Amino acid sequence: MPRKNPRKVRISLRKNRQKRPRLRNVTREFHDGEPRAVDRPSVERISGKGDLTRQRTIITEEGDSGSPVRRAVDETTCRTGRVLSSSGLHCIVADPAAHRYECTVRRLVRTMSRAERGAVVAGDVVQFRPVDRDHGVIERVEPRKATLGRGTRGKEQIIAANIDQALIVASAADPPLKTNLVDRLLISSLKGGVKPILCINKSDLVDQVRLQPILGMYARLGYDVVLTSAAATTGIDDLKRLLRGHETVITGQSGVGKSSLLNAVQPDLRLETDVVSSWTRKGRHTTRTAVLHPLDFGGWVVDTPGMRQMQLWDVRLEEVEDFFIEFRPFVPGCRFPDCAHTHETGCAVKKAVDNDLLSPVRYASYLKIMSGDE
Numbered sequence: 001m002p003r004k005n006p007r008k009v010r011i012s013l014r015k016n017r018q019k020r021p022r023l024r025n026v027t028r029e030f031h032d033g034e035p036r037a038v039d040r041p042s043v044e045r046i047s048g049k050g051d052l053t054r055q056r057t058i059i060t061e062e063g064d065s066g067s068p069v070r071r072a073v074d075e076t077t078c079r080t081g082r083v084l085s086s087s088g089l090h091c092i093v094a095d096p097a098a099h100r101y102e103c104t105v106r107r108l109v110r111t112m113s114r115a116e117r118g119a120v121v122a123g124d125v126v127q128f129r130p131v132d133r134d135h136g137v138i139e140r141v142e143p144r145k146a147t148l149g150r151g152t153r154g155k156e157q158i159i160a161a162n163i164d165q166a167l168i169v170a171s172a173a174d175p176p177l178k179t180n181l182v183d184r185l186l187i188s189s190l191k192g193g194v195k196p197i198l199c200i201n202k203s204d205l206v207d208q209v210r211l212q213p214i215l216g217m218y219a220r221l222g223y224d225v226v227l228t229s230a231a232a233t234t235g236i237d238d239l240k241r242l243l244r245g246h247e248t249v250i251t252g253q254s255g256v257g258k259s260s261l262l263n264a265v266q267p268d269l270r271l272e273t274d275v276v277s278s279w280t281r282k283g284r285h286t287t288r289t290a291v292l293h294p295l296d297f298g299g300w301v302v303d304t305p306g307m308r309q310m311q312l313w314d315v316r317l318e319e320v321e322d323f324f325i326e327f328r329p330f331v332p333g334c335r336f337p338d339c340a341h342t343h344e345t346g347c348a349v350k351k352a353v354d355n356d357l358l359s360p361v362r363y364a365s366y367l368k369i370m371s372g373d374e
């Protein structure tokens, strides 16, 4: 289908303190229990110095709502593929029959990518041109749905694209459950437009009655919570049910049992990992990259070796309250419209905590995040 010429348009950026209706919609969609990838403005090119400018330039095409990187490709020579892993300029791409190609990225795509600071990332859907049985060239990156990113000096680095959900793994003990870390990871996924699922592993190590308050707290917030033991293989079927048919990134502190859980879910997945990482190790590839693994029972998991224990953190302080969704009914009652709910008098959020209407655990977590403590 012939496409019209791209045109550049200037759009206004929201002011820092403005509310974000999009976020609320995202969260509401999750709470309706209908997970779906939500379009994010992650492929917009930031012009100028981010916060210093109030506008940015995006390239768009008429009749194509805000998908900037679509260039016309010769569809007779190109095939659709999925990027399994990427070092930026070199990628492993699987075709629909799961055959893998080592691909380079065409220069034009590369130039666009750099401007977006995204390059080609794991999870991208691409049009690629096979040059022989095992090699190809990526000609076009399709518009991304939800992305998972991580802040690096105020700029977002996209780790993986087109993911639906994030499995946030914590352990009941050894290492002890850190709700503050869980809350940070929750925020990161919500910010990325990715549905969070909380998995509390190592349930064999504690009396499960002790976990009920925490599980209940997150379940009441509307998040899916699953209790597992990779060691005793309990909760694994529940976990599989949550993963089936979805594209899930695995995240959480080191030592909580992420690898063990993946093994329990699909025993040959490690093998799969080894194949991909030895492939990506040769040449100029790096292993510090996200890797997509197909699940036999449907869906994909995205593993981010070497990165997954890191906090995916790129949220400004003014945004934090947006992600503590249970604060929302109380915020309009605060005396000051710009109340940060930390030290202010007449704060309706603090009052709600004092009156047991809000969880003191979550409020403590909020304060810790607002204080910049890591």
Ligand code: GDP
Pocket: 201, 202, 203, 204, 205, 228, 229, 230, 231, 232, 253, 254, 255, 256, 257, 258, 259, 260, 261
């Ligand atoms: P990762 O760093 O998150 O990938 O964690 P690993 O899967 O490497 O597990 C860390 C350690 O915890 C290993 O010694 C595992 O055997 C152990 N472990 C993992 N899952 C469980 C579990 O459900 N119960 C117990 N008791 N130990 C577990």
Ligand code: ZN
Pocket: 331, 334, 335, 339, 340, 341, 342, 344, 346, 347, 348, 349, 350
């Ligand atoms: Zn307040």
